[in-house]
Amino acid sequence: MTPAVIHAASYRLDGHDPALKKTLEAAVNNLSAIVKWSFLQTGVLFLLQLLENWLEEKEVFFASFITKAVGVAWNLVTFLMLPVIMLEHNGIIRGVERSWQLFKKSWGEQVVGTVGFDLQGLIIFIPFTIAAIMLAVTMDTLQAGIYTFLGGIGLMQVISSGLHGVWQAALYHYALSKQSPADFIENDFSTAFKSKLIRHRR
Known part of the structure; x- marks a missing residue:
């Protein structure tokens, strides 16, 4: 789903109305790279788990923290991997390199925005959790x-x-x-980054 959304959103940000046919065609044309990327992501997670288990066997302090930090770094560096695949039609190796290049240009905005979207997902989840508990209690x-x-x-x-x-x-x-897309409020990106820098300086 995400690759299709990325293509449709990018088409809209370019000033065009997204077409379902073109979106599906783009997903199909890049299916091989998308599948390879999914396997690579799974492999990285598996290797990180093996590394964590090995570090714990060696009684290394903060083993879990180390592997999770590596995982977070990997996710940040490759965050734009799917747009690179869908919009530039790059393979896996070139795609990772390209995602790293783009990350260096937008790391601040990326971190702030990603955390914001994760919080929104949590906000959506909370009412369903409360409703589930209430139903379980009231309906016994x-x-x-x-x-x-x-x-x-x-x-x-x-x-x-x-x-x-x-x-x-x-x-x-x-x-x-380095310009906010037309469908976003001006300074949405730069303001988020500046606020992050201000907090860091304090």
């Missing part, structure tokens, strides 16, 4: 609560995936031009 059955909880998780995943796709497309355009 776990089934209704479980269904509501699972429905909330599914909805959160769909909305979060869509929001991340739009954000990745917008950030990709911003990294290229």
Whole structure:
């Protein structure tokens, strides 16, 4: 879903109305690279888990923190990988290099914006959790609560995936031009970055 959203959002940011046919064609044309990227991501996560287990066996302090820090760094560096695949039609190796280049141009905006979208997903999830607990208590059955909880998780995943796709497309355009896309409020990106710098200096 995310690759299709990225392509449609990018098309809209370029001033065109996204077409379902072109979006699906773009996803199909880049399917091989998308699948390879998914396998690479899974492989990286697996290797990080192996590394964490090995460090814990060696009784290395902060083993979990070390591997999670590496994982966060990897996710940040490759955050624009899907836009690079969908919009530049790059392969995996060149795509990682290109994503790293774009990351260096927009790392501040990327971090601030990604955290913001994650918080929005959490806000969407909270009401479903409360509703699930209330249903389970008032109806004296776990089934209704479980269904509501699972429905909330599914909805959160769909909305979060869509929001991340739009954000990745917008950030990709911003990294290229250093200008806020037309459909975003002027200074949305630069203001977020400046506020981050101000907090850091304090």
